[in-house]
Amino acid sequence: MSALSLFVAGTDTEIGKTFVSCALLHGFARTGLRAAAMKPIASGAVMRDGMLHNEDADQLDAAATVALPPDMRTPFMMREPIAPHIAAAREGIALDIGRIVDAHREASTLADIVVVEGVGGFRVPLDETHDTADLAVALNVPVVLVVGMRLGCISHALLTAEAIASRGLTLAGWVANRVDPNMLYPDENIATLKQRIAAPLLGVIPHLTSRDAARAADHLDVRTLLDTLHLKD
DSSP: OOOEEEEEEESSSSSSHHHHHHHHHHHHHHTTOOEEEEOOEEEOOEEETTEEEOHHHHHHHHHOSSOOOHHHHOSEEESSSSOHHHHHHHHTOOOOHHHHHHHHHHHTTTOSEEEEEOSSSTTOBSSSSOBHHHHHHHHTOOEEEEEEOSTTHHHHHHHHHHHHHHTTOOEEEEEEEOOOTTOSSHHHHHHHHHHHOSSOEEEEEOOOTTOOHHHHHTTOOHHHHHHHHHHHO
C-alpha cells in the first residue's frame, strides 16, 4: 500500500514552511508512523563534504524518521538563493515535474507518510509555462497551507486557498505560524481566517526563539490531519 502524502504550501516565502514541515514530521513520528520528507526543488546550496547541501533539506532530513537518498529527497538543487526558475536557467537545469513525481512514487514505498515541501509561495514559476501549483496537481495529494502571521496575511491566505481550490486540490488544513511576534491583533486575524477558510485550523505555532520543531509539534493537531488524509486516500 502506498504511503499517505501531503504537499506543504505557503502564503509566501520565509513564512516557516520548513519549520512547520519538520513539526509535522515530529508529530507523525509520535503517532508511530514512519515519516519521510521531500524538498523537491531547493534554491540556495553550498558544497560540503563533496555534496551540495541546502539548509531546509537538511532540517527535513533531521526531522524525518525515514531517510531518503538525496537525489530522491531533492531531485533539483541549485546553488543561488533566488527564484528557482531563474536559478535553474542560470545552471542549465530543466525543472522536470515528471522526475519529481517519479521520486515521490519511490519515496511512497519507503514510508508510511511523505511530507512534500513546496518552494516559496503556491505559484512560484518553474519554467516558462509551469509553476509549483502544477507540481502539486501532478503529485495529486492534499495540501496543508502554512500562513505566516503578519500584516497582510489575510489576503495572502485567502488568495492561496482560492488558488488551491481552483486547481481541484484538497486543502486538508492550515497552520497559523507566528512569524512576527509584534503583529497586532493576531487572534482576531486568525478568527477571520477560520471563518473564511473551509478547512480545519491544525494549530497555532507561537513565535519560538529556538525554532524547535519538536516543540512546535506540540501545537499541531496531527490526528485531525491524518483523519482527513485517510478520508482522501
